[in-house]
Amino acid sequence: MTTTSLLFQNDSYLKQFEAKVLAVRPDGGIILDQTCFYYNSGGQPSDKGKLVRISDGVEAEIKEVRKVDGEVAHYPAGAAPNPMSKNNAAPAASPVIFPSRFSVDDAVRGEIDWQRRYQLMRMHTAGHVLGAILFNHGALITGNQLDVDQSRFDFSLEEFNREQLDMFVAQANAELAKDLPVRVYSLPREEAIKLPGFVKLANALPPNLPVLRIVEIVGLDVQADGGTHVKSTKEAGQIELTRVENKGAKNRRIYFVLKP
Numbered sequence: 001m002t003t004t005s006l007l008f009q010n011d012s013y014l015k016q017f018e019a020k021v022l023a024v025r026p027d028g029g030i031i032l033d034q035t036c037f038y039y040n041s042g043g044q045p046s047d048k049g050k051l052v053r054i055s056d057g058v059e060a061e062i063k064e065v066r067k068v069d070g071e072v073a074h075y076p077a078g079a080a081p082n083p084m085s086k087n088n089a090a091p092a093a094s095p096v097i098f099p100s101r102f103s104v105d106d107a108v109r110g111e112i113d114w115q116r117r118y119q120l121m122r123m124h125t126a127g128h129v130l131g132a133i134l135f136n137h138g139a140l141i142t143g144n145q146l147d148v149d150q151s152r153f154d155f156s157l158e159e160f161n162r163e164q165l166d167m168f169v170a171q172a173n174a175e176l177a178k179d180l181p182v183r184v185y186s187l188p189r190e191e192a193i194k195l196p197g198f199v200k201l202a203n204a205l206p207p208n209l210p211v212l213r214i215v216e217i218v219g220l221d222v223q224a225d226g227g228t229h230v231k232s233t234k235e236a237g238q239i240e241l242t243r244v245e246n247k248g249a250k251n252r253r254i255y256f257v258l259k260p
């Protein structure tokens with residue numbers, strides 16, 4: 001197994017990088033020694049972008065980045081990653097042999113689609129703010145899926161009505177407007193799990209690692225999180241609810257967009 005250094009974990013604003021090809025999977029997935037491409041995980045979709053071989057300018061458009069067999073694999077247009085299996089487990093090896101333009105040891109330059117990524121960063125930070133408000137009002141958050149245009153939250157709450165939900169959103173927007181700093185750092189696991197509200201997503205235990213990556217929205221929220229965030233809440237903008245669905249007596253699915 002090879003290990004890819006995840007540059008986005010330390011600098012979410014990094015848009016370009018240089019790397020070496022460590023391996024090319026039979027299904028076309030390219031493994032690099034380092035990357036700033038976020039891979040699909042934790043409710044945040046993967047980055048898109050391109051890889052360019054430095055020696056001759058040959059390009060591959062990257063459509064999806066996914067963790068497969070423990071590796072971060074960059075899939076060019078035309079390559080066919082296996083459908084994601086439940087619980088994110090590694091899918092079976094693909095029988096398809098994808099003729100890659102890249103070979104082991106190629107030096108490449110990577111560039112992510114920054115517009116897309118920045119929008120996902122704004123969504124992710126806004127989602128943490130809304131999640132913190134819901135959590136503080138006793139909601140159990142059961143799922144979330146971010147996307148560029150619209151994001152989704154699932155939660156359950158006893159005795160709940162639309163006015164309350166609008167009030168939660170107004171509170172989230174007040175926090176967002178405060179321009180709270182967003183800090184990313186590491187903490188030993190045993191210290192991190194003592195923090196109140198540290199695990200907000202029901203049944204989602206933090207990864208079993210001795211040191212956890214922490215994303216803190218100062219004064220509001222502390223969580224173990226692998227995602228990319230903006231550096232202050234004001235950058236995220238304001239949340240606008242677009243749809244509320246009832247999924248049973250207590251369960252709600254809400255959709256939101258960001259303004260402006």
Ligand SMILES: [Zn+2]
Pocket residue numbers: 042124128225226227
């Ligand atoms: Zn998150």
